Amino acid sequence: MGRAPCCDKNGLKKGPWTPEEDQKLTDYIQKHGYGNWRTLPKNAGLQRCGKSCRLRWTNYLRPDIKRGRFSFEEEETIIQLHSILGNKWSAIAGRLPGRTDNEIKNYWNTHIRKRLLRMGIDPVTHSLRLDLLDLSSILSSSLYNSSQINISRLLGVHPTLVNPELIRLATSLMSSQCDQNQNQNQNYHAHQNVQHHQHLQINQICNQQEAEQFQYQQQQQIMDQHHPQVVEQFQTNFTNFSNQNDQWQSNEMPSSNLTQEDYVPIPTSHYSYYGGSGNNSDQTVVMDPSLSSVTNSNNNFGFASVLSTPSSSPTPLNSNSTTYNISTEDHEIESYCSEMLKFDQIQDILDGGEFM
């Protein structure tokens, strides 16, 4: 009942904390603990409301706060937990020692969420969203600009590795597809409600294999229903493309201004956040893992590599100085992610949790 009268209008300070205020708060809590946040600021000699003090302490001053970049495993944990818990930031934070809900929330909104959207994955439901991917508009833009870069970005491969024949096929395919796309989108949106409910069911299944299989079937159905031509053509094209793959990848990767993030794998109907087989050898071709079955088996490219945050890596997100070379860092990421954080491990954690 009733709301706490938040920060007094009379004279209580707001805004950024000064080092002096931090010191006062820290000193006070170290001596007396933090029992009553309402009376604490007065006792500590701070012109702040209790709420502000609590926030400052829990999000910044607490000694067990782990500051700095999120590690790969932390990021993967966040994604997995979010797929189960949704925006329960405090619950997610409870599984990430040293991280605050605020920090995780910020990180989600500024990094992970955007990346999922670029991949055509709904960050709310964690399901494939072809409408978010918006193939036709991306391709239209690419074709309008006659840009090979854009097509290669869509395909998730380096420009120099894009088969010109594939570009030509995609061009003709999508130009006819554009006309149909609007109607299909309308049908697709109607489908989204159903899909959302299905996803909720998936979350309740709490079994990765069952959930993945279920999700795969649903997404396959959507792809087949709404984009049959796309599916068929791309499968054909990529099969042809893969036959030439050895030749393409045998060339040394040229350096480029493009960053790792410029390449967005195509989310196909069977996707995974994780790396593929874990059988890692030298990898230079960026390819959706689902395509690995029709390509060279060494060419798996895990989504983990795409998901890996730039802030987790030594290279800034949009650094133009970054050459396109995933063979070292992403190799490690993929290898790492394929080995860890399997859904059942998360589930084990959650089974003992209080919020399920």
Add this chain to the structure above:
DNA sequence: AATTTCCCCAACCGCGAAGTT
């Protein structure tokens, strides 16, 4: 070099739940 735009994140706000009287 100056200005504008973009992006990140610390901090705030409002609400509901839990606790207390």
Add this chain to the structure above:
DNA sequence: TAACTTCGCGGTTGGGGAAAT
């Protein structure tokens, strides 16, 4: 049981730094 207080959560904002023009 109702009224009130306190706490914690999730959504949102805006200041400041970085990047782009």
